[in-house]
Structures are given as structure tokens and as C-alpha cells.
Amino acid sequence: MAAIEGAAGEEAGALPKEAPSLRPVIGGLSAAAAWFAVAALTSAWPDAEEWERTGELASLLAVVGGGLALASLLRRAQRAWPWMLALALGVAAWEVATAKLNLLPRPFFAPPQGLLEVYLDDWPRLAECVLHSAWLLISGYLLGSAAGFITGVAVGWSRAVGYWVNPVLRLIGPLPATAWLPLAFFAFPSSASASTFLVALAAFFPVTILTLSGVAGVNSAFYDIARTLGANKRFLVLKVAIPATMPHVFVGLFMGLGGSFAVLVVAEMLGVKAGLGWYIQWAQGWAAYGNMYAALLVMALLCSGLVALLFRIRDHLLAWQKGLLRW
Amino acid sequence: MVALAHKADDEAGLGLAVRNVSHAFELHGQTLPVLDNVSFSVEPGEFVALLGPSGCGKSTLLRLVAGLEPPCGGSLLADGRPIDGPHPSRVVVFQDPTLYPWRTVWDNVALGLEAQGLLKQNRARVDEALALVGLSGFAKAYPHQLSGGMAQRAALARALVNDPRLLVLDEPLGKLDSLTRIAMQGEIVRLWQSAGFTALLVTHDVEEALLMATRVIVFSERPARITAEIPIDRPYPRHRDDPVLVDLRHKVLDLLGMGSSW
Numbered sequence: 001m002a003a004i005e006g007a008a009g010e011e012a013g014a015l016p017k018e019a020p021s022l023r024p025v026i027g028g029l030s031a032a033a034a035w036f037a038v039a040a041l042t043s044a045w046p047d048a049e050e051w052e053r054t055g056e057l058a059s060l061l062a063v064v065g066g067g068l069a070l071a072s073l074l075r076r077a078q079r080a081w082p083w084m085l086a087l088a089l090g091v092a093a094w095e096v097a098t099a100k101l102n103l104l105p106r107p108f109f110a111p112p113q114g115l116l117e118v119y120l121d122d123w124p125r126l127a128e129c130v131l132h133s134a135w136l137l138i139s140g141y142l143l144g145s146a147a148g149f150i151t152g153v154a155v156g157w158s159r160a161v162g163y164w165v166n167p168v169l170r171l172i173g174p175l176p177a178t179a180w181l182p183l184a185f186f187a188f189p190s191s192a193s194a195s196t197f198l199v200a201l202a203a204f205f206p207v208t209i210l211t212l213s214g215v216a217g218v219n220s221a222f223y224d225i226a227r228t229l230g231a232n233k234r235f236l237v238l239k240v241a242i243p244a245t246m247p248h249v250f251v252g253l254f255m256g257l258g259g260s261f262a263v264l265v266v267a268e269m270l271g272v273k274a275g276l277g278w279y280i281q282w283a284q285g286w287a288a289y290g291n292m293y294a295a296l297l298v299m300a301l302l303c304s305g306l307v308a309l310l311f312r313i314r315d316h317l318l319a320w321q322k323g324l325l326r327w
Numbered sequence: 328m329v330a331l332a333h334k335a336d337d338e339a340g341l342g343l344a345v346r347n348v349s350h351a352f353e354l355h356g357q358t359l360p361v362l363d364n365v366s367f368s369v370e371p372g373e374f375v376a377l378l379g380p381s382g383c384g385k386s387t388l389l390r391l392v393a394g395l396e397p398p399c400g401g402s403l404l405a406d407g408r409p410i411d412g413p414h415p416s417r418v419v420v421f422q423d424p425t426l427y428p429w430r431t432v433w434d435n436v437a438l439g440l441e442a443q444g445l446l447k448q449n450r451a452r453v454d455e456a457l458a459l460v461g462l463s464g465f466a467k468a469y470p471h472q473l474s475g476g477m478a479q480r481a482a483l484a485r486a487l488v489n490d491p492r493l494l495v496l497d498e499p500l501g502k503l504d505s506l507t508r509i510a511m512q513g514e515i516v517r518l519w520q521s522a523g524f525t526a527l528l529v530t531h532d533v534e535e536a537l538l539m540a541t542r543v544i545v546f547s548e549r550p551a552r553i554t555a556e557i558p559i560d561r562p563y564p565r566h567r568d569d570p571v572l573v574d575l576r577h578k579v580l581d582l583l584g585m586g587s588s589w
């Protein structure tokens with residue numbers, strides 16, 4: 001995601017300098033106009049059934065339009081405006097099909113103001129769930145990745161460690177972390193520690209496998225050079241093997257993050273009785289589909305935010321790869 | 328340049344002895360003999376060039392001198408003591424520059440000092456070494472931003488910065504254009520004269536060997552045996568059209584089986 005943006009940004013920078021084109025400004029303003037139009041449509045066209053927050057929704061849409069107009073005048077929406085235009089059309093279609101015409105079966109499809117209602121009325125509970133999920137995810141993921149990284153380096157570096165640990169990894173590694181769920185919930189003293197363990201486990205295996213294959217695959221000439229220049233073992237591990245392996249480690253970190261998300265939701269649904277996974281299940285149980293969509297949207301933002309953060313960290317740590325790879 | 332040479336003269340050069348060294352590799356289940364009973368010695372401060380056909384075992388011999396592998400037979404001595412592993416007094420410039428892609432050029436050159444824990448006091452030496460090979464402007468560049476020749480010069484700087492007592496050079500100038508090459512040849516010879524280290528140079532360029540070395544050792548096809556040792560008793564700076572060197576060049580090319588083509 002961030003990677004694609006970066007590549008496109010560089011291409012744009014490489015073009016010969018011309019007078020800044022007016023197209024993005026015009027495009028941005030037309031997208032803003034579209035948002036205003038959706039706002040007008042929302043407030044002027046009466047709902048098929050009573051919805052409490054239609055007025056607030058219209059104001060929110062207008063605020064988005066206003067912000068977008070300002071951003072395009074300040075030339076801050078150079079690349080975003082086609083998306084913003086498409087989003088405005090999407091929201092309009094959603095609004096018309098649900099709230100205005102009632103085309104979609106009622107309890108299963110909530111209109112935009114239904115989601116807004118959830119955010120405005122139920123935000124304390126949602127916020128608590130977000131905090132709970134984020135804490136569980138981040139603590140489990142960090143623990144699992146750190147353990148995986150250390151195990152991977154140890155196994156990749158030392159034949160003796162590899163002899164004992166490799167068969168265990170091979171046997172247990174392919175097992176999905178969710179298969180441990182029943183065991184974890186009775187083996188651990190609390191459901192919180194059990195789910196932290198499961199999330200950590202989901203991150204642990206991909207990080208371990210990628211790290212150890214990376215360490216085992218380091219160009220032996222890198223070691224030769226350091227050794228002739230007086231490097232000791234510690235230097236070879238910390239300053240040669242680990243930096244050379246970092247690109248692999250990040251592949252493992254991305255895979256592990258995906259696995260952690262999956263385990264997090266399952267653990268929350270089955271055992272923890274808190275967090276976004278639990279909220280979704282609870283909402284579904286009460287046929288509160290608006291709440292479910294609202295929680296799904298928050299979860300999507302949380303997950304993609306974490307992925308974007310990891311991309312940022314990678315871009316910072318592996319800046320040397322820029323120009324070596326198609327970044 | 329001279330700033331890089333601060334070793335006291337008595338300990339500058341390292342004496343090397345190669346005694347009946349044989350070496351072989353396993354290749355597809357067969358033994359591939361590479362070095363066949365090679366013996367020679369290098370006096371402290373000497374500049375010896377090794378010449379031989381491609382694939383005869385020159386780089387292998389240098390790996391043994393560096394202490395990266397033990398020989399299958401025979402022994403190698405540095406200052407009379409057996410070589411049992413790498414030591415920063417014997418620095419190798421490998422055929423392939425192999426800079427660390429995750430380090431800037433400056434950090435690559437600083438590698439040896441950092442590994443030995445000497446970097447803090449010697450940061451200026453890194454800058455000097457970079458200036459010596461003409462890469463001052465590229466200190467902050469990453470290796471993939473260098474040309475092949477620049478990478479080779481960076482690898483040379485990475486070796487020189489350690490103030491080696493034996494500098495082992497495996498075709499270090501192979502990728503340079505002819506002008507930079509001539510300049511670097513002169514630079515290495517001047518550095519060798521002022522710093523007083525012992526130099527062991529592998530090259531496939533006969534002229535380069537004759538311009539730089541005090542002695543040339545010629546190897547046979549694999550498995551490498553020594554076919555000739557030719558002292559070159561000419562003062563520096565040498566000139567390629569020096570009639571003595573021109574004669575020697577014909578002689579060496581004859582030994583390498585190339586006489587008729589010149």
C-alpha cells in the first residue's frame with residue numbers, strides 16, 4: 001500500500017518540471033461538489049422508514065465535501081480526488097438503496113446513518129473493545145515476533161540449536177494457531193493470557209521460519225570479509241547475519257501480522273468476551289447489524305493501520321533496499 | 328595518503344612462508360586437485376605478484392593465506408607462526424567487492440575498525456581511505472548506487488583502512504577503466520612504499536604485475552604448480568616501455584603459453 005504510493009510518487013517526481021496543472025484542483029472541487037450533492041440528497045429526500053441520525057449524516061457528508069474543497073485549493077488532494085469522487089458515488093448508492101428506497105432486506109443491511117447512530121450512541125463500548133483488541137493484538141504480536149526472531153536467529157546460526165528445534169518447528173509449525181484454542185483456554189490461568197499466547201503463537205511461526213531461512217541463506221562471502229577484518233562471533237551475528245536477514249524477517253512479520261488478526265478475532269469470539277471480535281458476535285446475536293458493520297469497519301481500520309505502520313517501519317529500516325528492488 | 332601509513336618500520340611488513348601446500352575440493356563426489364605442492368616465501372616488505380591461467384587456484388591460495396580455510400596438505404606461516412585463522416593483520420581484497428548492501432560506503436569502509444573496536448578513535452582514517460580511492464563524494468551512498476569500478480575501489484579502501492601488515496589483493500583493479508587502473512596502480516605502489524606492508528597481488532594482467540611487483544610467481548594450469556619465479560629489480564616509478572620490462576613481458580607470456588600471440 002505505502003509501497004505503491006512511494007513508487008508512483010517517485011515517477012511523478014521524475015517528470016520534467018512544468019507549470020502545476022489545474023486538473024487536480026478542478027477534479028478535487030468536483031469531488032467536493034459530489035459530496036455536497038450527496039449531503040443534499042440525504043437531507044432532502046425523506047427516509048422510507050424513520051432513522052434518527054439522518055440530519056447528522058447529511059452534515060457529516062457536507063463537512064467531508066468542505067474539507068475536500070479546502071484540500072484541493074491548497075493542492076493537498078492531488079492524487080486522492082478520483083477515489084473521493086468514487087466514494088461519494090458509493091455512499092450515494094448505499095444511502096438510496098437502503099434508507100431512501102428500502103431495496104435491501106431490512107435487518108441485514110444498515111444505511112449509513114445506521115452506522116453513524118452506532119458510533120454516536122455506542123461509542124464508549126466500541127472504544128473499550130478497540131482498546132481491548134489493540135492491546136491483545138499488539139502485546140501478543142510483539143511477544144510472538146520477538147520470540148520468533150530470536151529463535152530464528154539461534155536456529156539459523158547454530159547447528160546444535162537447529163538439530164533440536166527444527167524437527168519441533170516442522171511438526172508443530174504448520175498447525176494453525178486456532179487449533180490450540182481449546183487447549184490454551186484450559187491450560188492458561190486466564191482467558192486473557194490464553195489469547196495473548198495464541199496471538200503470539202500465530203506471529204511466532206512465520207517470523208521464526210523466515211528468519212531462520214534468511215540467516216541460513218546469508219552470502220558466505222559476507223562472513224569471510226568480516227572475519228578477515230577481525231570480527232568475532234558476536235559481530236558476525238549482530239552486524240552481518242541479522243542485517244542481511246532483515247528483508248526476510250519483514251516478510252515473516254507481515255505474514256505473522258495477518259495470522260495474528262485471524263487468531264485475535266476467533267479468540268475473542270470464543271473465549272475472551274471482550275474486544276471487537278466479541279462485539280461483532282454479540283451484535284449479530286441481537287440482530288444489531290448496524291453495530292456489526294460499525295465494528296467491522298473499525299476493525300478494518302485497526303488492521304490496515306497496523307499494516308501501514310509496519311510498512312513505515314520497514315521503509316525506514318530497509319531504506320537501503322530502495323533502488324535495489326521495485327520498492 | 329601518507330597519513331594512512333603510520334606503522335613503525337620494524338613491524339610494518341609481515342613475512343609469509345608457504346610450505347608444500349596442496350589443496351583439493353570435492354566437486355560432484357570427485358576430488359578436484361587445485362594446488363599441487365606449492366612452496367614460496369615472501370620477505371617482509373616485498374611485493375609479490377601471482378600470475379596464472381584462470382581457474383588454476385590463485386584465489387584458493389589467497390583464501391589459505393587469509394586463514395579462511397586450512398590447507399589439505401603442507402603449512403602456511405606468518406612471521407614463522409602457523410596461520411590457523413583469519414587475523415586483521417592479513418587483509419584481503421577479494422576478487423568480488425562484496426560490499427554490504429545495507430551499509431553506506433563510509434560504513435562499509437569502517438567495517439574492520441568497527442569489528443576490532445577501534446572506530447571511535449580512528450574515524451578520520453575512514454575519510455582518508457575514501458579520499459585515497461577517490462570516493463569522498465560517495466561516503467553516504469549505498470553500494471548499489473556505485474559503478475563496478477567504484478565498488479572495487481571501496482573494497483580497496485575497506486582493506487587499507489586497517490593498516491594491514493600483509494595486503495592480499497585478488498585482481499583488485501579488474502573492473503577499473505584503464506586510466507583509473509593506472510592511477511590506482513601507482514597509488515598502491517606509493518602506499519606500499521610508504522607504509523612498508525608486504526603485498527601479495529593476484530592479477531591476470533602481466534603488465535600490471537611487472538609494473539608493481541618486486542617479484543612475479545607464475546603458476547601452471549590447475550592443479551597450480553609454480554613454473555617460474557622472476558625477480559624484477561627495477562626502480563619505481565616504472566614505465567611500461569622500459570626495455571627490461573618489455574623483455575620480461577615476453578618471457579612471462581611465453582611461460583603462460585601465450586608467446587605466439589604477442
Ligand SMILES: Nc1ncnc2c1ncn2[C@@H]1O[C@H](COP(=O)(O)OP(=O)(O)OP(=O)(O)O)[C@@H](O)[C@H]1O
Binds near residue numbers: 361384388
Ligand atoms: N568452494 C569450492 N568448491 C569446489 N571447487 C572450488 C571451490 N572454490 C574453487 N573451486 C575450484 O577450484 C579451482 C580454482 O579456483 P580459484 O578461484 O582458486 O581460481 P583462480 O585461479 O582464482 O581463477 P581466476 O583467475 O579465474 O579467478 C576452480 O577450478 C574452481 O572450480
Ligand SMILES: [Mg+2]
Binds near residue numbers: 385386387422497
Ligand atoms: Mg580468482
